[in-house]
Every structure is written in structure tokens, then in C-alpha cells.
Amino acid sequence: MALFDIQTVFGRYISKDSIVHRMDPRAKLLLSLLFMVMVFAAGSYPALAVAAIFTAGMFAFARISLRQAFVSIAPLAILVVFTALLNIFFVQGGEVYFQFWIICISQGGLQQALFIAIRLTMLLLGVSLLTLATTTLDLTDAFERLLKPFSRIGLPAHELSMIMDIALRFLPQFAIELRTIYRAQVSRGANFSTSTKSTIQLMVSLIVPLFTSAFRHAETLSLAMDARCYHGGENRTRLKDLAYAKRDLGGLLYLLCGTTLVVATDVVLRFLGVL
Numbered sequence: 270m271a272l273f274d275i276q277t278v279f280g281r282y283i284s285k286d287s288i289v290h291r292m293d294p295r296a297k298l299l300l301s302l303l304f305m306v307m308v309f310a311a312g313s314y315p316a317l318a319v320a321a322i323f324t325a326g327m328f329a330f331a332r333i334s335l336r337q338a339f340v341s342i343a344p345l346a347i348l349v350v351f352t353a354l355l356n357i358f359f360v361q362g363g364e365v366y367f368q369f370w371i372i373c374i375s376q377g378g379l380q381q382a383l384f385i386a387i388r389l390t391m392l393l394l395g396v397s398l399l400t401l402a403t404t405t406l407d408l409t410d411a412f413e414r415l416l417k418p419f420s421r422i423g424l425p426a427h428e429l430s431m432i433m434d435i436a437l438r439f440l441p442q443f444a445i446e447l448r449t450i451y452r453a454q455v456s457r458g459a460n461f462s463t464s465t466k467s468t469i470q471l472m473v474s475l476i477v478p479l480f481t482s483a484f485r486h487a488e489t490l491s492l493a494m495d496a497r498c499y500h501g502g503e504n505r506t507r508l509k510d511l512a513y514a515k516r517d518l519g520g521l522l523y524l525l526c527g528t529t530l531v532v533a534t535d536v537v538l539r540f541l542g543v544l
Contacts, residue, residue: 281341281441282404288516289331289402294411296517297399300524304395307528308388313543316534317387323527324391331402335394341401342393349389356382400437409434414511439486443479450478 284290289297304327311317328335362377400408413430420426454474 281401283333283337283401285332285402287330287332287402289327289398289520291514291516292520293511293513293517294403294407295415295511296513296520297403298408298411298415300520301395301399303521303524303528305392307524307531308391308395310528310535311388311531312535313538314384314387315538316531317384317391319531319534320391320527321387323524323530324394326523327395327398331398333398333401338394338397338401341397342390345393349386349393352389353382353386356385405434405437408437411511435490439483442486443483446482447475447479450475 304324307323308317308320311320325335328338357374357378358372360378360381361373361375363380364376365373366376366379367374403411409430412433413426416424416426416429454471
């Protein structure tokens with residue numbers, strides 16, 4: 270089952286010597302927010318196409334293939350499918366293709382479902398690029414630095430970044446353990462391709478051991494931190510200091526150009542009466 274393949278862990282870091290990898294992690298976090306603005310600003314398929322071109326360009330600069338990106342977000346495909354189904358059943362308009370009781374599938378619902386699915390896929394690709402091109406340590410360090418000014422009003426910046434760090438670090442480990450549990454169940458005769466009821470019961474046999482392992486890892490980590498007298502991020506030293514560079518400004522200009530073109534595309538289409 271590809272679902273339990275370690276290669277499909279969302280956002281698994283890929284080491285490359287690219288301009289995106291060398292960018293300041295704080296800049297990459299902020300540019301990810303700008304990327305989301307660019308995608309959400311697209312209100313038509315032509316505008317989405319412009320955003321898709323700039324998204325592909327981001328992966329080209331990072332020297333990461335789109336195939337690797339799609340493999341990375343494969344475990345989250347269920348989120349895209351679920352969101353699309355919600356739009357199919359709850360958005361109505363245009364010609365009705367199927368109707369039974371309260372279920373109604375119309376042209377407007379299908380069009381909206383396709384549009385949202387494309388937009389959500391692009392968002393997942395952009396977020397995956399952030400983690401594919403940034404190590405967990407750099408990402409959490411940048412997150413803490415960006416939140417540090419808010420610590421003056423009581424926001425626990427270091428604790429929040431530590432939670433994110435632990436979560437990202439344990440994702441690959443849980444993927445490995447889930448694959449091990451799955452193979453152990455299959456070796457005992459479990460069949461995950463049977464009826465829906467049996468599949469649900471078999472999934473429980475995977476989830477329960479996984480959660481047990483997660484609690485065990487959490488307890489072990491807690492004891493290890495206590496043994497090392499962990500007390501937070503006060504007076505913490507770092508191997509390398511973060512510093513903005515010209516390439517970070519280049520990334521900002523690139524996404525600003527993309528956002529401007531996306532908005533301009535919709536404005537032109539509205540002016541021409543296409544939208």
C-alpha cells in the first residue's frame with residue numbers, strides 16, 4: 270500500500286543546492302503566506318493557470334520535480350476529494366445532471382468542485398515546497414524568530430516552535446511504524462481489500478498500536494528532556510545566525526509579480542465581460 274510508504278510522507282526534506290534551499294527560512298515562511306494570497310486571489314481558470322505557471326517556476330528554482338511534489342502530497346489527496354464532494358452536493362446552479370431526494374448534482378456544483386480542487390492542490394503544493402526545501406530545524410527556528418516579538422505580550426514563541434518541531438520530526442517516524450504495523454498485520458493474514466466493515470475493523474488494528482507507540486515516544490521524549498534539565502530557549506546559542514539576502518528579495522518580487530498578474534487576469538476578463 271503506497272499510503273504507508275515512507276516516500277509519501279508530506280513535506281519530507283529533499284537536499285538540493287538551489288536558490289530556494291539557500292533562502293532565509295523566515296523569508297520562505299512569509300513568502301508561503303504571499304503564495305496563498307496569490308492562489309486565493311485567482312477567481313477564474315485563466316487566473317489559476319497563471320498561478321500554476323508561477324508555482325511550477327518555484328519548483329524549477331528549487332530543482333525539485335513536480336512528480337516529487339505530487340508524491341509528497343499524495344496522503345492528503347483525501348482532503349481534496351472530500352472538499353470537492355462537499356462542493357458537488359452543496360453548490361447548486363445551472364443544468365441539473367442528477368437528483369435523488371436531497372441529493373442534487375448540477376453543473377454549477379461540478380464546476381465549483383473542479384475549481385476548488387485545483388486551488389487546494391496548488392495550495393498543498395506550495396506548502397509542501399516549504400518543507401521540501403527547508404530542514405525541520407531551520408523551519409522551527411524561523412518560526413520562533415518570527416513569533417519572538419509577540420512574546421512581549423505573553424505569546425509562548427519558543428514553546429509553540431518546539432511543538433511544531435517535535436510534530437514535524439515525528440511524522441517520518443510514525444510513517445515507518447505505520448508501515449511496520451501494516452506489514453505485521455498482513456503477515457498474520459489480514460486482508461485490507463475486503464468489505465468496508467472488515468476494512469474499518471482492520472484499520473482499528475493499525476490505529477491502536479500506532480497511538481500506543483505515539484504515547485510511548487512522547488513519554489520517552491519527556492523523560493529525556495527532564496533528564497537534560499530542559500528549561501526553554503533562554504540564552505540558547507545557534508550554529509548559524511539567520512540573515513536576509515538579495516535572493517530573499519528576489520523571491521518576494523517573483524511572488525508579487527505573480528500575484529499582480531493573477532489579479533490583472535481577472536480584472537481584464539471582467540472588463541471584457543468573460544466573467
